Amino acid sequence: MNGLRRYLSAVWQVFRKDIQVEVRGRQGLPVMLVFALLVVFLFNFALQLSPGLQAGLTAGLLWVSLAFASTLGLNRSVSLEGENNALDGLLLAPVDRSAIFFGKTLSNLVFTLLVALVLLPVFSLFYDLNLLRPGLFLVVLLGQGAYTSLGTLLAALSIQTRTRDVLLPVLLYPLALPVLIAAVEASRGILAGTPLGDLRSWLFLLAACNVLFLAAGLMFFETILEE
Amino acid sequence: MPKKPLLLTILDILTLILVPAALGLILIYTPVEVNMGPVQKVFYFHVASAWGGMLSFVVAAVTGALYLLRRELKWDWLSQAAVEVGLVFGLTAILSGMIWAQPIWNTWWVWEPRLTTTAIMELIYLAYFILRGALSTPESKARLGAVFAIISVITVPITFFSIRLYRTIHPVVIAAGSDAAFSMSPRMQTAFFTSLGVFTILLADLVWHRTRLAQLQSELEQKGLAS
Numbered sequence: 001m002n003g004l005r006r007y008l009s010a011v012w013q014v015f016r017k018d019i020q021v022e023v024r025g026r027q028g029l030p031v032m033l034v035f036a037l038l039v040v041f042l043f044n045f046a047l048q049l050s051p052g053l054q055a056g057l058t059a060g061l062l063w064v065s066l067a068f069a070s071t072l073g074l075n076r077s078v079s080l081e082g083e084n085n086a087l088d089g090l091l092l093a094p095v096d097r098s099a100i101f102f103g104k105t106l107s108n109l110v111f112t113l114l115v116a117l118v119l120l121p122v123f124s125l126f127y128d129l130n131l132l133r134p135g136l137f138l139v140v141l142l143g144q145g146a147y148t149s150l151g152t153l154l155a156a157l158s159i160q161t162r163t164r165d166v167l168l169p170v171l172l173y174p175l176a177l178p179v180l181i182a183a184v185e186a187s188r189g190i191l192a193g194t195p196l197g198d199l200r201s202w203l204f205l206l207a208a209c210n211v212l213f214l215a216a217g218l219m220f221f222e223t224i225l226e227e
Numbered sequence: 228m229p230k231k232p233l234l235l236t237i238l239d240i241l242t243l244i245l246v247p248a249a250l251g252l253i254l255i256y257t258p259v260e261v262n263m264g265p266v267q268k269v270f271y272f273h274v275a276s277a278w279g280g281m282l283s284f285v286v287a288a289v290t291g292a293l294y295l296l297r298r299e300l301k302w303d304w305l306s307q308a309a310v311e312v313g314l315v316f317g318l319t320a321i322l323s324g325m326i327w328a329q330p331i332w333n334t335w336w337v338w339e340p341r342l343t344t345t346a347i348m349e350l351i352y353l354a355y356f357i358l359r360g361a362l363s364t365p366e367s368k369a370r371l372g373a374v375f376a377i378i379s380v381i382t383v384p385i386t387f388f389s390i391r392l393y394r395t396i397h398p399v400v401i402a403a404g405s406d407a408a409f410s411m412s413p414r415m416q417t418a419f420f421t422s423l424g425v426f427t428i429l430l431a432d433l434v435w436h437r438t439r440l441a442q443l444q445s446e447l448e449q450k451g452l453a454s
Binding site for chain 1: 295354357358363367370371374375377379
């Protein structure tokens with residue numbers, strides 16, 4: 001019991017540190033936000049979108065913007081530890097290294113949820129469609145939970161390569177595809193007014209991805225970071 | 228470089244006899260399918276190579292796990308060999324599928340779940356080699372490669388069950404794509420299962436050779452003769 005409390009406290013400390021660095025430095029979240037909005041604008045011109053979009057198109061657009069913006073945050077979250085050898089300090093801490101994984105996943109999730117919180121009203125405004133629905137919040141939470149847990153794991157992997165953070169999208173996007181497909185399908189259903197019960201296979205898939213990737217982090221984060 | 232084992236030579240000869248034999252079985256022994264005509268014969272090697280690719284990726288994950296447990300480089304040689312040969316088998320499955328699809332579906336490519344997940348599976352294992360190429364030491368290549376091979380193996384069941392997963396949501400799409408669109412006569416079944424067996428032997432033979440190549444590369448690296 002005491003061990004669990006210490007573990008959770010380590011997770012919390014890593015999370016708190018990441019939030020504190022962001023609050024003081026403001027170097028990650030603003031970039032993610034502006035980038036997410038830019039993606040929306042880019043798509044608008046590239047695809048000649050108009051207000052009153054089909055639900056399917058909006059859902060896809062929303063998730064592509066979120067996924068791109070999250071990648072920036074994930075890279076930032078790990079490359080941050082490369083500066084001043086901060087990672088060595090973290091690794092020296094006498095805790096299970098998976099605690100670092102959970103703390104970082106949590107902080108990354110908070111950042112991406114904040115981006116989503118801005119993006120949803122913006123979408124609603126620009127495309128004349130109400131995206132502020134409880135069901136969609138649930139899908140964003142589940143989808144981003146799975147995406148950031150996998151992303152945090154792979155960012156720790158890609159940061160050790162010679163190409164550093166350039167590699168992350170190549171590793172992350174294909175592996176995250178089941179998450180993105182399920183998230184887009186569920187969002188599309190919700191925007192089309194389908195009751196949540198009918199979308200449960202997609203929601204189950206998202207929940208399963210969460211469990212799977214968190215378990216993968218628990219198992220492999222130590223191995224990835226060992227030197 | 229150790230001497231070529233006798234068993235490998237026997238496997239070579241067996242493969243050299245069995246592959247043309249299977250081809251003969253398909254071309255001469257099996258009847259021409261009523262609706263599709265001769266192009267249906269692509270099916271035997273198509274399914275066999277898809278099976279070989281998936282089996283190979285599973286082998287890569289298992290041997291990756293063995294490397295992480297035992298930390299012996301021989302498991303990494305086997306793991307990387309399995310990924311590489313699996314990639315070739317997967318590509319063969321895609322290309323042979325396209326040859327079949329052109330006359331039957333009247334197009335080379337359809338964005339259908341099975342095709343899409345197979346293509347994504349190939350991209351993931353392509354990323355495996357980009358990851359390895361971007362790492363500097365044999366130890367980190369083996370360790371992070373193993374982690375990535377284990378995580379990536381989730382795409383194998385996803386590709387395998389992609390049709391089933393989507394069937395609940397998109398019944399119309401599936402009707403066009405399933406392999407089970409015709410029923411097999413006993414002769415077809417004989418040729419089909421023979422192809423599966425022969426491709427498994429071919430896979431074992433190629434993986435074995437590729438493993439020995441990896442071993443040779445590793446020995447050259449240790450002598451400082453290759454980067």
